[in-house]
Amino acid sequence: MRIPRVLTIAGSDSGGGAGIQADLKTFAARGVYGMSAVTAITAQNTTGVQGVFPLPASFVGRQIDSVMSDIGADIIKIGMLANKNIIDVVTSRLRKCKPKLVILDPVMIAKGGHALLKYDAQQSLLKKLVPLAFVITPNLHEARALTGLRINTIEDMKRAAVLLYERGARNVVIKGGHLPHNAYAVDVLYNGTTFHEFSVRRIRTKNTHGTGCTFASAIAAELARGKDIYEAVRIAKKYITSALKASRNLSIGKGHGPLNHSYGLISKK
Incomplete structure (x- = not known):
């Protein structure tokens, strides 16, 4: 039996x-x-980001080379890239190793408002990495930065999805968790021809740290397991909803706590 393999490139x-x-x-x-x-x-902790130390871009490339030359990856999931130099190196490695699929979570702004990617790097990501993505998963803040659109409604989310598709992404998932005045958390998937909405009632919890990373990684995992994009997003949405609900059993930190990633694995003994 060969287990599916996923490489994450992130902070x-x-x-x-x-x-x-x-x-x-x-x-x-x-x-x-x-x-x-x-x-x-x-x-970083549950109250915010206190500092960021980007690694040398060449060493990021060396890590990717080490993994791909020996173990290999069915899927590559990309998160925080820190700066333009790292984006350039990651782009070159993707073109070289040609993974089956690339999942791009364009991490730009931390939950507390700390900028994680400067404007020039954002534009480099849009130009170089979006066209390589099988699916891109921006939240509303990231979608605004990448498209320049004001996004306050589901129809706005759809317009942003079309623009990102036109920039080269084969599928676009706009996450609507920050949508104002909405009792439901709605995510929109666009595949170039059809829109799909994934809606669940909003969960009242402050334990939302890492939701974007977790959602994109769950999509990557399901794609690696052979699911199509619709099923991968549907299952990932179900997983993250359950992990959010189960986070109430955790008491971690003074701020926005994490999800309960292992809620289904915890022993009852």
Whole structure:
């Protein structure tokens, strides 16, 4: 039996709730083998980001080379890339190793408002990585930055999805968790011809740290397991909803706590 393999290229969260830590927890929970190439080390906890230390772009490339030359990856999931130099290196490695699918979570702004990617790097990501993505998964803030649109309604989300599709992404998922005045959390999938809406009643919890990383990683895991994009998003939405509900059983930190990634694996003994 060959286990599906997913490589995450993203930043490290010292608090364990987001970044590669969330990615690897999600991969394990969804039954795939996870690997990582770290782009930046963050000093971070549930109250916010206290510091970011990007790794040299050449060393990010070396990590990717090490994984791909030996273990290989069916899917590559991309998160926080920190700067333009790292984006350039990651782009070159993707063109070289040609993974089956690339999942792009364009991490730009932390939940507390800390900027994680400068404007020039955002434009580089839009030009170089979006066209390589099988699916891109921006939240509303990221979709606004990438498209220049005001996004306050589901119809606005659909317009943003079309623009990102036209920039080269084969599928676009706009996450509507930050949509104002909505009792439901609605995500929109656009595949170039059809819109699909995934809607669940909004869960009242402050334990939302790492939701974007977890959602994109769950999509990556399901694609690696052979699901099509619609099923991958549907299952990922179900998983993250359950992980959010189960987070009420955790008491971690003073701010926005993490999801309960392993809710279905915890022993009842």
